[in-house]
Amino acid sequence: MAEAIEIVVVGGGVIGTSIAFHLARLGVTNVTLIERGAIAGGASGQSGALVRSHYPDSPEAQVAWAAVPWFEEWAERVGGDCGFRQTGFLQLVHKVDKDLLEKNVARLQAIGVETQLVTAADARRLQPGLAIEDDEYAAYEQRSGYADPVATAQGFAAAAQRLGADIRTGESVRNLIADGTQVTGVVTSSGSLHAGVVILANGSWSAALARTVGVEIPIELVRGQAAIVSRPPTLPGVNGHLAIIDRRSGIYARPSGEHATLVGLSRGSTGTPLTSAEGVTPDRDFPETARAHLARTLPGFSDSTVQSAQAGPLDMTPDRCCVLGKPDGVSGLALAVGMSGSGFKKSPAIGACMAELIVNGKAETAPIDAFRLERFSTGSEIQKFEYLVGDSTDRGSFIH
Known part of the structure; x- marks a missing residue:
């Protein structure tokens, strides 16, 4: 006989574990999360894990800003330590985008985001060693920074368990079960589960699963990658420099431990869709390219060395924004997928x-x-x- 569950959450990354936690927090006592591998064992564990609210659209900025207090008050709200470091965040752009930056800062301020336009002198004070010309500007968020993606997902999962949720790892969901247009459960590698609601939060694997009940999610898989490079001794510690997105050099970066920095590229995919979400590895030339671009933002990294690199599949939608909610035409199903490389900071x-x-x-x-x-x-x-990215005329989407 199939096991009966009130709500099944598919996916044990930072989105799925957050959903399971919040359901349990709201009093749902029969929640089961199913993860095919380990918690944060997929794309979440490879996240750059920036925490910031500077977005080129209001819907994303509002969700990201609503997440900030959860990172700030993690111990009280969730329990444990998610590794959040409130370094502050700096958004840098090309000179030609100064007016665009100014308008965006004003728009973000109007919806409640605590951000400000800063001069080059201000930016140099906030970030020693920053390469910035006197007539350039930046946006600064004092309450932003970065966190540990694995600790965040595991923290959500542990808190959900403490509140009564069932967290199952090493179990894969093979397809959804439906009675007409009503989703009634899932078939897993261990058997069938009946459920009142199934929530898909399994990223790159979600489109195929949704298709088993006739729901089409327009997701393209691309490679997201980052490098870990040594940090100059002038920028020591876990708060050694700000979290940074620099559209001039096309990088995003944040400290990684006491003596290293994680760096990725704003256009950090191969540009060619992946045929599979399995076994994604970094491009051979990516780590050194990323390090060299970082040195354009912070010249102190000119003599740094690459320590390691990481990669994972990103589930990208056509407008590079996530899919949230209940799809029309099907009952008993909800979606939290298509994070497009920018889900971590919004996850709470x-x-x-x-x-x-x-x-x-x-x-x-x-x-x-x-x-x-x-x-x-x-x-x-x-x-x-x-904003313009790097040396090109490309105004491509953020991937971080």
Whole structure:
């Protein structure tokens, strides 16, 4: 006989574990999370894990900003330590994008984000050793920084368990079960589970699973990658420098431990879709390329060395924004997928919003209607502007 579960969450990354935690926090006592490998064993564990709210569209910024207090008050709200370091965050752009930056800062401030436009002199004071010309500007977020992606996901999972959730690892979901247009459960490698609601939060594997009940999610898989490089002794410690996105050099970076830095590229995929989410490895030339670009932002890294590199699959949607909510035409199914390489920082708020949607019928932590799946079929994709990236005329999407 199939086991009966109130809510099944598929995926043990930072999104799925956050959802399981928030459901349990809201009093749902029969929650089961199913993860094919280990908690944070997929893309979440390879995340750059920046915490910031500077987005080129209001819907993403609102969700990201709603997540900040969860990182700040992790011990009190979740328990344990997610590795959050409030270094502050600096967004740098090309000179030609100064007006665009100024308008975006004003828009973000209008929706409540604590950010400010800073001069080159301010930026040099905030980040010693920064390469910036006198007529350039940046945006600064004092409350932002970075965290540990594995500790964050594991922390959510442990807290969910303490509140009564069942966390199952090493068990894969093979397909969804439906009775007409009603999803009624899942088939796993261990058997069948009946469920009142199934929530897909399994990233790169979600589209194939949703397709088993006729739901099409437009997801393309690309390689996301980052390098760990040695840090100059002038920038020591876990708070050794700010979390940085520099569109001039095309990098994002944040400290990694006491003496190293994690660096990725804003266009950090191969540009060619992956055919599989399995066994993704870094491009051979990527680590040194990323290090060299970082040295354009912080010249002190000119003599640094590459220590390691990491890669994972990113589930990208056409507008590079996530899919959240209940799809039309199917009951008993909810989606929290298509994070497009930018889900980590939003994860506490996404989990809260999804739990509120299921339990209370409406997300309250942040507005999420803009992220509905149906936007792709109704011409309602999320509109955003982009800054120039690197030396090209490309205004490509953020991948961090």
